[in-house]
Amino acid sequence: MQLNPYSGAYLSDPAATWRRILDDPGRALYAEDLGLWLISRHADVRRALADATTFGNALTLAPVYEVCPAAMSVVTQIDAPPTTAAADPPVHPRTRRALRATFANTAERAEAEYGRIVRRRVEDLVSRLVAQQGRRVDLVREFTTELPLLVILDILGVPDADVDRIRRWADGQVALIWGQPDPDEQVRLARGLLEFWRYCQDLVRQRLDSGVDGDDFISRALTYRDDDDDVLTVTEVASLAFNLLVAGHETTAGLLAHALDAALSSPHRWRALVDDPRSVPAFVAETLRFAPAIDGWLRVTRRDVTLGEVTIPAGARCLLMIGAANRDPLVFARPDRFDPYRTDAADHLSFGHGPHFCIGAALARLEAGIALTQLAAAIPGLRLSPEHRRSFTPNVSFRAHDALLATIDIHAPADVPEATPAAPAPAQAA
Numbered sequence: 333m334q335l336n337p338y339s340g341a342y343l344s345d346p347a348a349t350w351r352r353i354l355d356d357p358g359r360a361l362y363a364e365d366l367g368l369w370l371i372s373r374h375a376d377v378r379r380a381l382a383d384a385t386t387f388g389n390a391l392t393l394a395p396v397y398e399v400c401p402a403a404m405s406v407v408t409q410i411d412a413p414p415t416t417a418a419a420d421p422p423v424h425p426r427t428r429r430a431l432r433a434t435f436a437n438t439a440e441r442a443e444a445e446y447g448r449i450v451r452r453r454v455e456d457l458v459s460r461l462v463a464q465q466g467r468r469v470d471l472v473r474e475f476t477t478e479l480p481l482l483v484i485l486d487i488l489g490v491p492d493a494d495v496d497r498i499r500r501w502a503d504g505q506v507a508l509i510w511g512q513p514d515p516d517e518q519v520r521l522a523r524g525l526l527e528f529w530r531y532c533q534d535l536v537r538q539r540l541d542s543g544v545d546g547d548d549f550i551s552r553a554l555t556y557r558d559d560d561d562d563v564l565t566v567t568e569v570a571s572l573a574f575n576l577l578v579a580g581h582e583t584t585a586g587l588l589a590h591a592l593d594a595a596l597s598s599p600h601r602w603r604a605l606v607d608d609p610r611s612v613p614a615f616v617a618e619t620l621r622f623a624p625a626i627d628g629w630l631r632v633t634r635r636d637v638t639l640g641e642v643t644i645p646a647g648a649r650c651l652l653m654i655g656a657a658n659r660d661p662l663v664f665a666r667p668d669r670f671d672p673y674r675t676d677a678a679d680h681l682s683f684g685h686g687p688h689f690c691i692g693a694a695l696a697r698l699e700a701g702i703a704l705t706q707l708a709a710a711i712p713g714l715r716l717s718p719e720h721r722r723s724f725t726p727n728v729s730f731r732a733h734d735a736l737l738a739t740i741d742i743h744a745p746a747d748v749p750e751a752t753p754a755a756p757a758p759a760q761a762a
């Protein structure tokens with residue numbers, strides 16, 4: 333079959349394609365144009381995410397197209413050792429232990445360690461929006477991509493002055509790996525990525541030179557390492573920072589934009605959040621299910637794998653279609669309906685599953701919860717501008733809004749009908 337993530341129907345609205353693939357009797361379909369096997373059913377995607385012996389991660393961060401030789405010669409200079417999404421056993425269990433020890437990955441730890449940072453950044457960004465009362469703003473540029481980037485810089489102890497170049501490098505990495513850049517662009521993006529890697533190595537070197545006594549992630553990882561390369565090498569600390577600076581914001585930026593898009597597309601939904609902040613966690617969970625920021629994630633088969641009638645050969649790259657799995661009718665009632673009151677949203681696979689389960693899931697939920705609550709409280713009349721048209725950046729994995737044009741109105745509109753008065757109590761966040 334053909335799947336074009338870079339233009340046309342799938343790019344503008346993937347739901348119909350997900351439905352068609354889910355309805356196909358084949359449990360794995362080969363997308364010839366992409367050279368990827370598509371796995372879409374919830375049970376199959378879940379199993380592939382969990383089974384590191386059969387579905388490896390070695391190529392998860394490798395470009396999905398044949399990189400031109402000039403760009404490849406730059407890419408090969410990026411000697412960052414795999415530590416997270418691209419690491420397989422025996423390295424991954426060791427680096428994952430290090431991450432769990434140094435990065436707050438439960439709701440309680442994230443609130444205790446990052447709550448203050450997130451609230452401060454949200455307050456700052458929201459008050460900048462409030463100051464634009466009556467104007468049209470792009471929420472993607474002024475809020476959804478800003479917040480997670482500033483938060484992850486704070487957590488890693490990176491100066492605000494570097495925000496623009498980190499944004500450029502991180503966006504470039506997403507485009508280089510999962511986009512469709514032409515050869516000149518590949519070279520430019522690859523050079524940026526190499527610079528980014530050297531920057532991360534410098535960050536770690538500076539911490540070592542200045543004495544490791546801070547509470548930022550890099551200092552914590554160096555302390556955890558305790559000069560023992562069997563625990564973690566200095567280069568692996570730099571590689572963790574390299575990964576977190578991208579994973580920590582490109583994804584949560586997507587979640588925030590999808591949540592605001594879903595909320596503002598219907599005045600009733602936004603009004604429900606304004607009227608009842610307790611409904612925010614369930615709204616975030618349903619956003620994660622319905623519109624995952626990463627809707628396809630890569631694995632490579634380490635042996636022949638048979639799914640139903642189809643055998644995927646060893647060494648094949650597979651696209652685990654998280655977006656489709658989250659709409660599987662065997663798991664979700666009325667899957668194509670956005671319903672913040674559903675009770676099955678928690679079964680989504682948007683943060684992955686198993687040994688590589690997203691280490692930042694708790695932080696992402698914390699950011700989205702605080703952001704939506706404070707935005708709804710401060711700008712109850714926020715609404716999409718009439719000229720807003722939904723469009724996404726072409727990419728195999730990341731579904732990111734190009735823009736979210738909205739009008740700032742700090743006054744609650746008088747004519748919006750009361751929101752779902754009989755709505756059931758919000759479900760626990762997924």
Ligand code: HEM
Binds near residue numbers: 417428584693
């Ligand atoms: C809505 C926001 C986010 C989404 C949708 C998301 C999604 C994902 C997915 C799909 C995976 C792969 C899981 C697997 O292979 O089973 C993953 C892994 C990962 N995520 Fe997230 N993520 C988000 C936020 C974050 C944040 C805020 C951070 C860090 C600050 C982060 C750091 C990571 C890391 C380090 C991994 C690799 C973990 C490993 O391989 O052990 N993510 N994430």
